[in-house]
Amino acid sequence: MKEILIEEAKKAMQNAYVPYSNFMVGAAVLMKSGKVYTGANIENSSYGATVCAERVAIFKAISEGETEIKEIAVVTETETPSSPCGICRQVIAEFCDDAIIFLANTKGNVIETSLKELLPMAFTKKNLKK
Numbered sequence: 001m002k003e004i005l006i007e008e009a010k011k012a013m014q015n016a017y018v019p020y021s022n023f024m025v026g027a028a029v030l031m032k033s034g035k036v037y038t039g040a041n042i043e044n045s046s047y048g049a050t051v052c053a054e055r056v057a058i059f060k061a062i063s064e065g066e067t068e069i070k071e072i073a074v075v076t077e078t079e080t081p082s083s084p085c086g087i088c089r090q091v092i093a094e095f096c097d098d099a100i101i102f103l104a105n106t107k108g109n110v111i112e113t114s115l116k117e118l119l120p121m122a123f124t125k126k127n128l129k130k
């Protein structure tokens, strides 16, 4: 699924709304159901209301009734692939035990990692049990 997911993320990146940073990000998430959802970053004049590509894709999936993330691809136009921000890592952690994450750039470089590697010892719903 790696190549397909990266390709979908690359396509989604074209819809990034980035008038402030001019930094386009595309994401594609494969859910355990087998369905793929995509997203791009959407910025805002208040800056703080900006939503990252990863969260757009994940929230689209969850709001359509999906429950568990299997794999995620994130694509940027940078020299080296970039990694999800801290808030996105926490959101990914909510919907998976250990998702595989592909970090890619438009030059074809791909880094394969996992949520466990990007967010070790995550605080999750399990921690809320007394």
Ligand code: THU
Pocket: 018, 021, 023, 025, 040, 041, 042, 043, 050, 051, 052, 053, 054, 083, 084, 085, 088
């Ligand atoms: N951005 C993402 O879409 N995903 C990330 O994980 C990192 C940052 C976006 C937010 C903002 O629109 C732009 O990249 C610059 O921070």
